[in-house]
Amino acid sequence: MIGKITLALIRREANTYRSHGLSEEAADLYKKLLSSSPNLSPEVKADIEYQLKQIDLEIGCNALEECQAISDEQIAVIKQGWRDQSTFDEILTSAMIFYQIGRFGDALGELKKLGRNFDELEQATGEITACLIQLHGPEGLPAAVDQLASEFFNDPKEILSFQAAIAEKMLEWGHPKHARSLLRHIMCYKDLPYEIQKHISALSRKIGIRYFFAGTRPPVPTDAQPGPTVTNDRSILAGIWETAKYLCRRLSSKNQGT
Numbered sequence: 001m002i003g004k005i006t007l008a009l010i011r012r013e014a015n016t017y018r019s020h021g022l023s024e025e026a027a028d029l030y031k032k033l034l035s036s037s038p039n040l041s042p043e044v045k046a047d048i049e050y051q052l053k054q055i056d057l058e059i060g061c062n063a064l065e066e067c068q069a070i071s072d073e074q075i076a077v078i079k080q081g082w083r084d085q086s087t088f089d090e091i092l093t094s095a096m097i098f099y100q101i102g103r104f105g106d107a108l109g110e111l112k113k114l115g116r117n118f119d120e121l122e123q124a125t126g127e128i129t130a131c132l133i134q135l136h137g138p139e140g141l142p143a144a145v146d147q148l149a150s151e152f153f154n155d156p157k158e159i160l161s162f163q164a165a166i167a168e169k170m171l172e173w174g175h176p177k178h179a180r181s182l183l184r185h186i187m188c189y190k191d192l193p194y195e196i197q198k199h200i201s202a203l204s205r206k207i208g209i210r211y212f213f214a215g216t217r218p219p220v221p222t223d224a225q226p227g228p229t230v231t232n233d234r235s236i237l238a239g240i241w242e243t244a245k246y247l248c249r250r251l252s253s254k255n256q257g258t
Helices: 004-019 023-036 042-060 064-068 072-080 088-100 104-114 118-123 125-135 141-152 156-172 176-187 194-206 230-257
Strands: none
Touching: 004 023, 004 042, 004 088, 023 042, 042 088, 088 104, 088 125, 104 125, 104 141, 118 125, 118 156, 125 141, 125 156, 141 156, 141 176, 156 176, 156 194, 176 194
């Protein structure tokens, strides 16, 4: 009899196929399992049939016309989610189904189920970015990303890091207007952490935005020599200025002598 561990391994393999667009191969795994194991428990059999039902939706939505004609009942099946507690791969698969049929808001809604798990959200940055590009133009993007980031995080630094990662992905995928709009928005924040300033500065150079650090320096180790202070900088500039004036006076006196 097939146990839960074996079923979990088969499901993971099927999800790998599905994440690469190989829905038919994923369905074959489950169908072979059904045909080769006639003594499955009712619970396991129901779970396999449920997976096959969702895969059928994916396969049936490959053509654009069919995707647009998808029924409310089919949408409800996808939104119902997985029978057990959803894993990262399962949430990503559901979001992918919605994205493929043009329901970008629903796709983003699935990704919101990742909650406040920073590592999982970081892995899903590409999928989240793809939904945002489809849902918002450059003008409305900053407010949407602000709202989304606040739903995911409480820590201001994590919110800003998330926004910078979205901007980077948009730039990477050839959407400079979206990236520029979001970067300008992030620049409006005061007291940005040094690491984020550095990240934004590097991205800004790629799209021709001039971004100047607000003067924040990385923390100096206790055993390191302190860097030049503002007072030292002014003293150096004053010395250069006095030297320049002296040279000008000498040149002027030489010209008068000739």
